[in-house]
Every structure is written in C-alpha cells, then in structure tokens.
Amino acid sequence: MATTDVVPRESTGGPGHKRIVNDMSIQVATVNGSGSQSSNTVLLRSIFQMGVPVSGKNMFPSNIAGLPTWYTIRANKNGYIGRKKEIDFLVAMNPETAVEDTMSLAPGAAVLYDEPLALHKLRDDLIFYSVPYDKLVAAVCPEAKLRKLVKNMVYVGVVASLLTVEMAEVEKAIRKQFATKMKAANLNLAAAQAGFDYAKANLQKRGAFYIERMNATAGKIIIDGNSAAALGCMFAGCTVVTWYPITPSSSLVETMIEYMKEYRIGPDGKATFAIVQAEDELAAIGMVIGAGWAGARSMTATAGPGISLMSEFAGLAYYVEVPGVIWDIQRVGPSTGLPTRTSQGDILSTAFLSHGDTKNIMLFPCSVTECFSMAPEAFNLAEQFQTLVFVMSDLDLGMNNWMSDPFEYPTTPINRGKVLSKEDLDRLGGFARYKDVDGDGIGYRTLPGTIHPAAAYFSRGSGHNEKAQYSERADDFENNMERLNRKFETARSFVPRPEITKGNNAKIGIIGYGTSHWGITESRDQLRDEYHLETDYLRLRAYPFTREVHEFVEQHDRIYLVEQNRDAQMLTLLKLDLKPELTTRLRSIAHITGLPLDARSITDELTSMEGK
Amino acid sequence: MGTTTVEPGAATPGPKTNRIGLTVMDYKGGKTTLCAGCGHNAISERIIESMYEMGVQPELLIKPSGIGCSSKTPAYFMSRSHSFNAVHGRMPSVATGAMLANRKLVCIGVSGDGDTASIGIGQFVHLMRRNLPIIYIIEDNGVYGLTKGQFSATADLGSKLKSGVLNDLPPIDTCALAIQLGATLVGRSFSGDKRQLGAMLKAAIAHKGTVMLDVVSPCVTFNDHEGSTKSYKYVKEHEETLQDVSFVPHFEDIDVEYDPGTTTEVTMHDGSRLRLRKLEEDYDPTDKIRAITRLTEAHDKGEVLTGVFYVNPEAPNFIDMLNVVDQPLATLPDSMTRPGKEVLDAVMEELR
Ligand SMILES: Cc1ncc(C[n+]2csc(CCOP(=O)(O)OP(=O)(O)O)c2C)c(N)n1
Ligand code: SF4
Ligand SMILES: [Mg+2]
Numbered sequence: 001m002a003t004t005d006v007v008p009r010e011s012t013g014g015p016g017h018k019r020i021v022n023d024m025s026i027q028v029a030t031v032n033g034s035g036s037q038s039s040n041t042v043l044l045r046s047i048f049q050m051g052v053p054v055s056g057k058n059m060f061p062s063n064i065a066g067l068p069t070w071y072t073i074r075a076n077k078n079g080y081i082g083r084k085k086e087i088d089f090l091v092a093m094n095p096e097t098a099v100e101d102t103m104s105l106a107p108g109a110a111v112l113y114d115e116p117l118a119l120h121k122l123r124d125d126l127i128f129y130s131v132p133y134d135k136l137v138a139a140v141c142p143e144a145k146l147r148k149l150v151k152n153m154v155y156v157g158v159v160a161s162l163l164t165v166e167m168a169e170v171e172k173a174i175r176k177q178f179a180t181k182m183k184a185a186n187l188n189l190a191a192a193q194a195g196f197d198y199a200k201a202n203l204q205k206r207g208a209f210y211i212e213r214m215n216a217t218a219g220k221i222i223i224d225g226n227s228a229a230a231l232g233c234m235f236a237g238c239t240v241v242t243w244y245p246i247t248p249s250s251s252l253v254e255t256m257i258e259y260m261k262e263y264r265i266g267p268d269g270k271a272t273f274a275i276v277q278a279e280d281e282l283a284a285i286g287m288v289i290g291a292g293w294a295g296a297r298s299m300t301a302t303a304g305p306g307i308s309l310m311s312e313f314a315g316l317a318y319y320v321e322v323p324g325v326i327w328d329i330q331r332v333g334p335s336t337g338l339p340t341r342t343s344q345g346d347i348l349s350t351a352f353l354s355h356g357d358t359k360n361i362m363l364f365p366c367s368v369t370e371c372f373s374m375a376p377e378a379f380n381l382a383e384q385f386q387t388l389v390f391v392m393s394d395l396d397l398g399m400n401n402w403m404s405d406p407f408e409y410p411t412t413p414i415n416r417g418k419v420l421s422k423e424d425l426d427r428l429g430g431f432a433r434y435k436d437v438d439g440d441g442i443g444y445r446t447l448p449g450t451i452h453p454a455a456a457y458f459s460r461g462s463g464h465n466e467k468a469q470y471s472e473r474a475d476d477f478e479n480n481m482e483r484l485n486r487k488f489e490t491a492r493s494f495v496p497r498p499e500i501t502k503g504n505n506a507k508i509g510i511i512g513y514g515t516s517h518w519g520i521t522e523s524r525d526q527l528r529d530e531y532h533l534e535t536d537y538l539r540l541r542a543y544p545f546t547r548e549v550h551e552f553v554e555q556h557d558r559i560y561l562v563e564q565n566r567d568a569q570m571l572t573l574l575k576l577d578l579k580p581e582l583t584t585r586l587r588s589i590a591h592i593t594g595l596p597l598d599a600r601s602i603t604d605e606l607t608s609m610e611g612k
Numbered sequence: 613m614g615t616t617t618v619e620p621g622a623a624t625p626g627p628k629t630n631r632i633g634l635t636v637m638d639y640k641g642g643k644t645t646l647c648a649g650c651g652h653n654a655i656s657e658r659i660i661e662s663m664y665e666m667g668v669q670p671e672l673l674i675k676p677s678g679i680g681c682s683s684k685t686p687a688y689f690m691s692r693s694h695s696f697n698a699v700h701g702r703m704p705s706v707a708t709g710a711m712l713a714n715r716k717l718v719c720i721g722v723s724g725d726g727d728t729a730s731i732g733i734g735q736f737v738h739l740m741r742r743n744l745p746i747i748y749i750i751e752d753n754g755v756y757g758l759t760k761g762q763f764s765a766t767a768d769l770g771s772k773l774k775s776g777v778l779n780d781l782p783p784i785d786t787c788a789l790a791i792q793l794g795a796t797l798v799g800r801s802f803s804g805d806k807r808q809l810g811a812m813l814k815a816a817i818a819h820k821g822t823v824m825l826d827v828v829s830p831c832v833t834f835n836d837h838e839g840s841t842k843s844y845k846y847v848k849e850h851e852e853t854l855q856d857v858s859f860v861p862h863f864e865d866i867d868v869e870y871d872p873g874t875t876t877e878v879t880m881h882d883g884s885r886l887r888l889r890k891l892e893e894d895y896d897p898t899d900k901i902r903a904i905t906r907l908t909e910a911h912d913k914g915e916v917l918t919g920v921f922y923v924n925p926e927a928p929n930f931i932d933m934l935n936v937v938d939q940p941l942a943t944l945p946d947s948m949t950r951p952g953k954e955v956l957d958a959v960m961e962e963l964r
Contacts, residue, residue: 283734286704287708312699448693456691
C-alpha cells in the first residue's frame with residue numbers, strides 16, 4: 001500500500017476520522033547515553049507482542065554520551081521491515097533537535113513533546129501532544145538520581161495509550177527487559193503506567209494511527225544480526241576468535257564471548273575455544289591465519305578500516321591457502337567516515353583484498369537468519385577451499401533489532417576439508433601440498449602435530465611448486481596461479497546460490513544483496529501497485545557469482561543493480577564476470593547516505609530511469 | 613657430542629640416536645642458500661643440535677618466521693617440522709594463532725632485527741606481554757640483509773655502513789624491552805659461541821613461556837667491516853659475558869657439584885636445570901631492574917653483553933591463562949564444538 005497516505009488535517013479532532021492500522025513509523029529523538037535504548041526496546045517489543053510485524057533502527061552518533069540519537073520503529077502489517085523515509089509519529093525528547101525534527105515532518109504527522117519545549121507553536125499542520133514528563137517522573141521515582149533514566153519510560157506509556165498498544169504488553173516487555181532486576185522493572189513499570197494513565201486522562205487521540213492486535217509474530221524472535229552471527233559461529237564449531245574492537249563489529253565478538261562462556265565449556269570446566277583481543281587488526285588476522293593453518297576453525301570480526309589493515313595478510317592466506325572466516329560489518333568509509341552508519345562499501349576492496357591476483361570468497365547475508373545460517377557455511381567453505389571467507393554484513397543488519405523466525409539447527413555436518421591424517425600418510429607414503437589431485441584445484445594439507453615423518457610441508461608466501469618447495473620458475477608460478485583460479489571456479493558451484501523471485505512476465509530484473517533486500521522487496525510491490533511495473537528479483541548470496549546470476553542477466557532486457565555505495569561496486573564486479581555484450585544491460589541504483597536504503601528511493605529512481 | 617651418547621652395541625655400531633630414537637639427520641633441513649659465513653647458518657646448526665639433544669619430536673615443532681635472510685632459515689633446519697614463512701614483521705601473530713589452535717606444539721619463531729625491531733615492533737611488544745610459550749629468536753646483524761644492507765633499529769649509535777654512512781640514532785635493545793614487557797627467559801648470545809648458544813637454546817626448549825634470545829649474527833656481506841658493531845671482529849673484541857651458561861636436561865642423571873656462592877641454578881618447568889656460573893659477582897638473573905640497569909651500562913660502555921639476563925620459570929603462560937581444554941582445539945571432535953539442539957532451542961526461547 002501507499003506509504004504516503006496523508007492523514008486528514010484536523011483541528012477539531014474527534015472520532016470518525018480515517019484509521020490507519022498497523023502501518024506507521026515512530027521516531028524517538030533522544031540524547032545518547034540517556035537510557036533511551038531500554039525504552040525503545042520495550043516499545044518495539046510491546047508492538048511485536050501485539051502480533052504486528054515490527055523493526056527498529058537506531059541512528060546514533062559516534063560518541064559516548066550527550067549527542068542526539070534517533071530510534072525509528074516501523075510497524076507494518078505487510079511485513080515490510082526496511083526503513084521508511086516518512087515519520088508518522090515523532091517522540092521529541094531532545095530539546096536540541098526538537099525544532100528541526102518537527103519542522104521536517106510531513107503534514108499530518110503527530111508530535112509528542114515535553115511540555116516546556118512548546119513545539120505546538122511551530123506549525124499548525126501537525127498533531128501535537130504535550131506531556132509534563134518531569135512532574136510525572138517525580139511522582140513515581142522518589143530518587144532524583146534515577147529520574148533521568150526512567151523519564152524515557154514515560155513516553156512508552158504515552159505512546160502505548162495514543163496508539164492503542166495494550167498496557168499489559170508493555171508490562172510484559174518491561175519485565176523481559178529487566179528480567180534480572182526486579183527493582184528496576186517495578187520502577188520502569190510505574191513510569192510507563194504513569195505515562196499511560198496521564199494520556200488516558202488528559203490527551204485526546206487525534207491521529208489516524210492505530211496498533212491493533214494481529215497474529216503475524218507468533219513464535220518469532222527478535223535479535224540483531226551480530227548476535228545471530230555470534231550464535232551461528234558458536235554452532236559452526238568455531239574454536240579460535242581474535243578481534244580488535246571497532247564499531248559496528250564489536251558486539252559480534254562481545255556477544256559471542258557471552259554465549260561461548262555459557263555453552264562451550266567442556267566437561268572439565270575448561271573452554272573449548274580461545275578468544276583473544278589482539279593488539280590491532282593486523283594481529284587479529286595473523287592469529288586467524290596461524291590458527292587456521294594449525295587446524296582450528298578461526299575467525300575475526302571487523303569493519304572497513306580493519307579490512308584495509310588486513311590486506312597483506314589476506315593475500316598470504318590466499319596464496320598459502322589457509323582457511324579463516326572474517327566478518328565485515330560494513331560501515332561508511334572512506335577512512336573513519338561515518339562509523340555509526342551503514343553501507344555496502346567494502347565489496348570491491350574485499351573481493352580483491354591484497355596485492356597480486358588475489359580473489360576472495362564473500363557471502364552476503366540479508367537477514368538475521370542468514371547471519372546465523374551463513375556462519376557454518378562460511379567455516380565449511382573456508383576449510384573446504386582452504387581460503388579466507390568474508391561474510392559481508394553491515395551496521396543496519398548487525399546492530400539493529402530484527403524480527404525473524406527462530407533459527408534452525410544446522411543440518412549440514414562440519415566439513416574440515418582435505419586434511420590428511422597420520423593413517424592417510426601411512427597409506428600414501430607422502431603427499432604434495434599444492435598438487436591438484438582431484439582436479440578441483442584443491443590440494444591436501446596436513447596439520448602441524450601430525451606425527452609422521454612425511455607430514456611436514458613448508459608454508460610460504462614466496463613462489464612455490466606443488467611440493468611447497470621454494471621456486472622462482474615461471475612455469476611453477478603460472479601453474480600454481482592457474483590452479484588457484486581453478487579452485488575459485490570450483491567454488492562457484494559450492495557457494496550459496498542466489499534467491500530468485502519471479503514477477504509476472506517481467507522484462508526488468510533487479511539484482512540486490514544484503515540489507516538492500518528489504519527496500520527492494522517493498523519497492524517491487526510499489527512498482528507493481530503504483531506503476532504496473534513487473535520485476536523479477538535475484539538476491540545475490542555469494543561471490544564468486546554462480547551460474548544463475550549469468551542466466552538471470554541473459555533473461556532480462558534491463559537489470560537494475562541496487563546497492564548502498566556510491567560507485568556501483570557490485571555492478572562493477574559483476575561486469576568483470578559477464579560476457580561483454582551483456583554488460584550494457586546493467587544499470588545502477590547506488591545510494592549511500594548512511595541510512596538504510598528505503599523502498600521509495602529505489603522506486604523513484606527506477607521509474608525515472610524507466611521513463612515513467 | 614656429550615649428553616646423549618649411547619654406548620655403542622658390541623657388534624653393530626648403528627647411528628647415534630637421541631632419547632626418542634632419532635638420529636641427528638632427522639633434524640636436518642634443506643641446504644642453505646645464505647651467503648657462506650653468514651652468522652644465521654651457525655644458528656641453524658645450533659638449533660638442530662639442541663633439538664636433537666633435547667629429543668624434541670620434530671612433528672610437534674613449528675617454525676614460523678617473518679621475512680628476511682634470517683626468516684628464511686627455517687628452511688635449513690628440521691624439515692620434519694611444519695614451517696610458516698609469513699609476512700614481514702608479523703610472525704608473532706601467526707605463531708600465537710597456531711599455539712592457540714594446538715597447545716601441544718613447541719614453537720620456535722625466527723626473526724631478524726629488521727623484522728622485529730622496525731616493522732614488527734608492535735607485534736613483538738604484544739607477544740612479549742602475553743608470555744606465550746614460544747622461543748623467539750632474533751638473528752641480529754644490525755642491518756636489513758635481504759634488502760641489501762640498510763641500517764636496522766638495532767644498529768648501534770655511531771656504527772658505520774659499508775658506504776660510510778653513520779648511524780645517528782640510538783639502538784633498540786630488544787632484550788631490555790622483552791624483560792620490561794614480560795618475557796620470562798631473556799638472553800643474548802653470539803652465533804659464533806657454540807657452547808653458550810647451545811646451552812641457552814636447550815634451556816629455551818625446557819621453558820614454558822616466552823623465551824627471547826637476541827643472537828648477534830654477523831652479516832658477512834653487508835655488515836662485517838671496520839666501523840660495524842655487529843662484525844665478527846667487533847663482537848670478539850667487545851663481548852662481555854655475564855655467566856658461564858650450562859644446562860642439565862631433566863632426563864639426565866648427572867649430578868655435578870656446584871658452588872652456590874658462584875653459581876645460580878634455575879630449575880626449569882620440566883625439571884631441567886639451567887646453571888649460570890657467575891662471571892660478574894653480584895648479577896642476579898631474577899632481578900628485572902638489575903638486568904635493565906646492566907644492559908644500559910653495557911650500551912654506555914660499548915660492550916656486547918651476553919648471557920642469561922632474566923629468567924622466571926614460574927610465571928603463568930598465555931595458554932594456561934586462557935583456561936582452554938587440554939586437547940588441541942584444532943582437533944576437538946564436533947561433539948565438543950557444536951552444542952546440541954537443546955541449546956539452540958533454549959536460546960531461541962529467550963529471544964521470543
Ligand atoms: C611489507 C614489506 N616491506 C618491506 C619488505 C622488504 N624486506 C624484505 S626483508 C627486509 C628486511 C629484513 O631485515 P632483517 O629482518 O634484519 O633480516 P636479515 O635479512 O637482516 O636477516 C625488508 C625490509 C617486505 N618483504 N615486506
Ligand atoms: S646478506 Fe647478510 S644476512 Fe643475508 S645471507 Fe648474506 S650474510 Fe647473511
Ligand atoms: Mg638483519
């Protein structure tokens with residue numbers, strides 16, 4: 001449906017106006033470090049518990065406390081959980097941004113503000129509700145010190161009342177949020193209740209937006225992508241984790257530490273893993289490579305600046321053929337860029353990360369479910385192909401809360417790849433590390449510590465022959481590089497296949513990946529409903545590109561490649577792979593603002609390029 | 613030589629073997645491609661001997677290295693051990709990863725003064741802090757051999773390149789640094805001193821923690837001339853030895869008397885004994901401050917000070933601190949690394 005339905009302007013209010021049910025976005029503007037995160041989560045959960053599909057996106061500053069931050073909750077009965085551009089309901093808690101936030105709203109939107117801000121004077125085409133927060137908080141929170149923290153919970157009650165979210169659900173969400181802290185739970189509940197009661201008694205509902213109970217979230221979970229990835233890695237059998245803190249990847253490892261401490265302790269009370277905070281990303285990747293070489297399932301998590309530092313080592317791993325998994329939770333570059341904003345800007349640099357003819361396998365999760373399920377896949381691929389596998393998540397996916405079906409227990413067994421044991425060596429007598437015995441480009445390796453006189457081989461980043469001996473011979477070098485290429489070609493049929501959704505006789509194809517998926521799916525509906533434009537859609541899930549990607553391009557007149565960077569990075573990568581005559585079919589819809597890509601931006605650009 | 617001589621059988625005098633039944637040939641590497649006379653070759657020889665004499669299982673040893681002439685040497689000793697010639701200055705992280713993966717391994721990391729004290733100083737510093745079980749050897753010639761003789765950061769103030777260029781920056785003393793940062797067996801030796809270097813290497817093998825050995829190892833091609841402070845001649849003329857170092861392995865039943873007044877005996881982790889007969893009366897190798905003071909004095913006096921500067925066999929090492937299971941993480945069965953379905957179900961329930 002159209003997201004731009006305008007709420008009729010009402011100066012009188014009163015019943016009988018248009019109702020928009022379970023389709024809205026609420027923006028909460030606060031100051032970071034003020035405890036608003038709990039309130040936002042409680043509001044999100046309350047709506048979720050009403051059975052309404054919901055997503056939450058945190059737009060926060062690169063700062064610890066005191067700067068503006070915005071949290072947007074989108075409730076949508078159709079299950080659109082991408083970002084929506086328009087704000088329908090503003091909760092203005094931050095005096096510093098209140099005026100600008102209010103001025104930027106579309107007519108008809110609602111504003112809930114702290115009484116002293118007197119925002120109602122700014123415009124007469126919005127709906128205003130004012131609440132005396134300080135008074136309400138003082139009444140329920142005798143301890144002055146804590147008032148600042150629970151003040152935010154008051155708006156949760158007010159919003160619940162105004163949007164008809166049941167107070168019982170708010171209570172349930174608060175109890176969950178403060179599960180282990182009884183006193184805090186009670187205090188916050190009192191604050192929310194005070195807001196709820198105040199609104200009931202003093203505010204007259206005038207907006208068109210309502211939350212009504214439906215049944216679209218039963219059995220679902222809410223989780224952020226980094227936690228999902230952490231869980232995935234734990235179930236993938238990861239044994240060595242190294243890291244250097246960087247937003248937005250830190251929470252992946254920090255959450256993993258929590259899970260591993262709980263669920264990966266052996267019978268003797270000792271850890272079945274090692275997690276090491278390294279001195280920088282050079283050391284983090286070096287440790288991953290050392291561990292992978294010695295046989296551990298090793299990984300690190302980082303973001304663009306870390307990826308750049310890892311470049312030299314990435315080439316070593318490619319050439320020496322060492323497994324490892326690297327999570328890149330992409331943020332906005334170049335340089336420090338916008339460290340707390342999302343992007344898909346590391347695609348090209350990661351594909352070829354390092355000097356020489358290095359090529360790396362990449363996976364592109366679009367959802368928390370895939371953050372979980374691609375983790376064991378990434379480790380299996382890394383060990384099967386004896387190479388680094390980069391999982392290209394992003395800040396939007398990694399740090400925001402997403403609704404999802406519960407994750408399924410991995411059914412694919414752990415695959416350690418071609419590793420020769422002592423018994424194998426007894427049988428074979430010896431082996432040549434880089435010999436293509438099976439024709440798939442993948443050699444056999446041994447692990448240090450294999451007690452057999454023929455087990456050892458020499459790993460080196462310098463030129464080597466099949467037997468891993470030093471060689472500067474032209475033919476040795478070329479043969480080896482060709483074999484590595486063969487290995488990469490083999491990977492094409494092992495990496496996750498794309499997901500293809502067909503329209504009705506569509507001539508136009510859309511290709512997307514990662515979190516752009518959410519804007520794309522919604523945009524395809526807009527294109528169909530508003531422009532009668534049918535599209536087919538292919539969601540990339542891995543590099544190297546599989547056969548289906550080529551076929552998809554062949555089957556369509558025009559292909560729109562949607563992504564969140566400036567320079568059409570995936571399009572460029574795809575061009576290198578396609579037959580030259582097909583490359584002219586590709587068009588780019590590449591956007592980067594730091595905010596998750598919304599459907600409307602895709603629709604507008606695609607229709608204008610289609611001459612609509 | 614000495615410690616492992618087995619009385620040859622009456623009739624068939626087979627090749628000499630060590631305590632695990634291997635011959636010294638089992639510890640050999642490929643043929644060296646370094647310059648004839650390069651100090652690094654002598655160090656490889658000492659490594660072969662000490663590994664053989666200590667009876668280290670070659671397959672349990674790993675030999676990571678950085679980049680440089682020195683870092684090439686793992687190709688020239690112990691071919692039955694896995695090697696990893698990594699990237700310039702980053703061997704510590706690779707070694708750390710490997711030791712995390714398999715705590716049963718013995719690790720000898722080979723580096724150069726360029727590889728360690730310039731590009732690799734960051735990783736070196738953090739390796740020392742962790743007290744990872746590793747023998748870290750700097751084959752120290754004061755120059756970048758492989759890139760044809762530029763000064764490294766261990767070159768002494770006032771030393772001269774072949775071209776006549778003078779070094780006007782003070783050297784980094786990697787031993788003082790290692791002691792200050794937390795390495796638990798630290799010493800300096802000379803590639804040409806068979807006895808001292810051999811004993812120090814054996815002590816290193818017996819130690820469970822970070823061993824940092826700076827071995828002065830002349831580069832005959834680029835830094836062995838008049839005006840160099842890392843030449844054979846200069847070292848011979850300026851070497852000051854702290855102790856007479858000897859080593860009694862745990863598997864040897866020798867009980868030679870010694871005078872506790874003149875000799876410090878350190879019992880190593882595996883029961884071996886490191887004996888340091890003092891040549892300088894009041895030197896105590898368990899006193900960090902004394903060690904650093906003495907090293908500073910040596911620089912001021914232009915001495916090449918050798919010996920065991922610091923030892924502490926008791927300090928907890930990194931792997932122990934991580935409290936990991938006793939088996940190598942690398943080869944844990946899936947049943948220990950993939951929790952059951954009930955765990956996932958419980959986590960999902962919490963997230964509902
Ligand atoms: C990133 C990088 N920068 C520079 C080099 C070039 N390089 C190779 S060896 C070396 C210096 C080695 O000096 P040292 O560690 O003292 O070893 P030596 O050859 O003296 O034994 C340099 C600068 C390199 N291999 N990698
Ligand atoms: S250049 Fe110097 S360091 Fe390199 S092999 Fe020759 S003598 Fe040794
Ligand atoms: Mg050198």
